[in-house]
Amino acid sequence: MKVGNKTTKWGILGCGKIAHKFAEDLLTIPNAKLEAVASRQLQKAKEFADIYTANKHYGNYSDLSKDPDIDVVYIATPHVFHYDNTLMCLNNRKAVLCEKPFAMNTSQVQEMIQKAKENRVFLMEALWTYFLPHYQYVLKLITSKELGAIKSLRADFGFSSTFDPNGRIFNKKLGGGSLLDVGIYPLFAVLSILGYPENIEAKADIGKTGVDETCTIELNYKNGASASLFSAITQKTNTEAIIELENGRIVINSRFHEPSSVTTYQNGTSKLHEFDVSTNGYNFEAIHVQEMLFQNREESTIMNFDKSLQLITLLDTVREKIGLHY
Known part of the structure; x- marks a missing residue:
């Protein structure tokens, strides 16, 4: 995404394996910059920031969500934290690309989508396969x-x-x-x-x-x-x-x-x-997100809300049939 000389500034919440792959691919995207990273361990965040030349690092998620320099946050925490982490970012008017599964159940996903609509902020589930x-x-x-x-x-x-x-x-x-x-x-x-x-x-x-x-x-x-x-x-x-x-x-x-x-x-x-494809493949969804932000869209034209709702509904139905309750 580029408006004049403007670069899309990313934040990454969570510094695990998938976050490393995503950050590596961000380095290949024109007009994308990793602005800040956050981990519950400050040293881990610093090491991650050093590897991918992020400008800032935080030892908690809240501070990253409030960083005024960040345009969009990639949430790469474990499944059970997606709901809370996404709502926190949306409440701070940050666009969000959240790893799959979007949340733990349909009710949580519905609330996330509703919050994005209320705050008029972009939100997308990171089902990267769709964009490959x-x-x-x-x-x-x-x-x-x-x-x-x-x-x-x-x-x-x-x-x-x-x-x-x-x-x-x-x-x-x-x-x-x-x-x-x-x-x-x-x-x-x-x-x-x-x-x-x-x-x-x-x-x-x-x-x-x-x-x-x-x-x-x-x-x-x-x-x-x-x-x-x-x-x-x-x-x-x-x-x-x-x-x-x-x-x-x-x-x-x-x-x-x-x-x-x-x-x-x-x-x-x-x-x-x-x-x-010479990258890990996460650059394709990241480029799409930047295009959506450039167009001032609040929902993806490819991985839209209806598709995420269908997916979590199907996951909930399967869980019910196999007796898996979180």
Whole structure:
């Protein structure tokens, strides 16, 4: 975003792994500057700021949200803090890009959206996959009807994590479990490709810390299409998305949620489509946010409020079916 010589000044709230990737990609964006970072540990914030040449660092989140020099805040804290952190920033008239899941339930997301509307401040859920070149290619290919209507979709995301009852992945108090952490990506894929389902079935393996260690979801649609989704924090999967259509197949290759390649199959032949992405991939959503701010928009034209509400509603429904209550 550029108005004259104006640069978009970012704040990053939370200094974990994903925040590092986002900050690294900010360095590649013209007219983007990391103005300030915040952690609950001042030294951690200082070290982060030094790496990415941020002008300021804070040992608490509140001070960053009040910094008059910041245009937009990227919230990269654990799931359970998204709601409070977002409201704090919105109340201080800061635009917000909040990591997925937007919050822990539909009620919280509705309140976040309402606050953004009341304060006339931009807010978006950071579902970065939506903005990646390979994913945009797939959406356009499906819309073109070149391969006909969709018959089915299969998507998975599983990784094997070392068991730590106090770590974010397994700790129920931190919103742990496979569904909210990685299952959200297959669910996002099905919503962006097939829309909201007519029928939802789900089952899960609930571990000793009370979170879902694996989750299996079956979805059915009025037009006859179906989707089979799987997520896990105890086993590694291919992490790919396979879309069967009337006249062919689309495979979003391994780690489909991040910069990847696409293979299309039609008339007995296959074609590999590769996309030249030299970053982690977070720059695409950040550039979109800057464009939205440049246009004085309060809602994304791509990852809009309705899509976030559909996603959290679907997550809530699945959680109810597998008996997962935070």
